[in-house]
Amino acid sequence: MSDAPALLVRGLSHDWGRKPALRDVSFTVARGRFCALLGPNGAGKSTLMSVLTGLIRPAPGVVAVAGHDMARNRRAALAEIGVVFQQPTLDLDRSVRANLRYFAALHGLGRKRADARIAEALELLGMDERVDEKLRALNGGHRRRMEIARALLHRPRLLLLDEPTVGLDAPARSAITAHVHQLAREGITVLWATHLADELRAEDQVVLLHKGVVMASGEVRTLVEGRPVTDWFNVAMEQAA
Numbered sequence: 001m002s003d004a005p006a007l008l009v010r011g012l013s014h015d016w017g018r019k020p021a022l023r024d025v026s027f028t029v030a031r032g033r034f035c036a037l038l039g040p041n042g043a044g045k046s047t048l049m050s051v052l053t054g055l056i057r058p059a060p061g062v063v064a065v066a067g068h069d070m071a072r073n074r075r076a077a078l079a080e081i082g083v084v085f086q087q088p089t090l091d092l093d094r095s096v097r098a099n100l101r102y103f104a105a106l107h108g109l110g111r112k113r114a115d116a117r118i119a120e121a122l123e124l125l126g127m128d129e130r131v132d133e134k135l136r137a138l139n140g141g142h143r144r145r146m147e148i149a150r151a152l153l154h155r156p157r158l159l160l161l162d163e164p165t166v167g168l169d170a171p172a173r174s175a176i177t178a179h180v181h182q183l184a185r186e187g188i189t190v191l192w193a194t195h196l197a198d199e200l201r202a203e204d205q206v207v208l209l210h211k212g213v214v215m216a217s218g219e220v221r222t223l224v225e226g227r228p229v230t231d232w233f234n235v236a237m238e239q240a241a
């Protein structure tokens with residue numbers, strides 16, 4: 001199990017009613033990699049995130065997280081995952097600390113351990129000085145960082161983020177992108193869904209999804225062949241249209 005990839009997805013398909021959303025999707029993400037799940041609106045990114053978080057069952061398909069099969073050993077697989085959903089779910093009238101303590105308690109962490117984990121997670125996101133501020137006083141970028149910190153409280157090996165920069169201005173977008181790349185360098189495996197190719201870096205892995213099908217997968221540097229990532233993405237989408 002120790003050699004298992006952080007995430008394995010094999011032969012995964014899903015239909016919404018009669019509408020195909022994912023078609024025979026397969027890829028793996030090695031431990032400590034930043035993998036972008038890149039695709040335009042309607043590509044199937046959110047559907048795939050729902051499968052990976054166990055919200056919907058693929059038929060057919062295999063998902064394994066750190067070697068734990070999602071169908072056969074769901075609890076162990078889910079314990080390895082931290083999730084940042086597209087829609088924020090925060091209590092704006094409470095402080096950063098109070099929000100995080102609440103979620104730490106949901107994970108069964110006692111107060112002392114919770115506070116240590118909260119400090120650790122906030123430091124990773126450059127948010128430690130905000131711990132006593134009310135969420136309402138924070139800007140969108142800081143709220144998002146706080147949600148990422150929350151997803152790390154139980155020390156997951158795999159962090160899933162569904163379009164985490166939507167609605168943020170350029171500086172906040174670039175700060176969050178940098179912080180999450182840093183998390184990958186710290187050993188946390190990241191799957192980052194986005195439709196914005198400029199969030200990718202040369203050393204990242206990318207899974208290019210279009211109409212539910214993986215069009216390309218591999219290291220960004222190799223796939224773009226010297227072009228800017230946005231040019232490569234635009235050409236791939238024009239060819240697919």
Ligand SMILES: Nc1ncnc2c1ncn2[C@@H]1O[C@H](COP(=O)(O)OP(=O)(O)OP(=O)(O)O)[C@@H](O)[C@H]1O
Binds near residue numbers: 039048
């Ligand atoms: N709950 C649902 N019921 C029916 N169809 C759905 C549902 N969720 C998604 N779809 C359809 O599945 C396809 C893939 O959508 P999905 O939301 O997974 O794509 P996406 O890449 O996340 O796009 P976006 O960036 O717009 O969220 C689309 O055709 C969408 O209309």
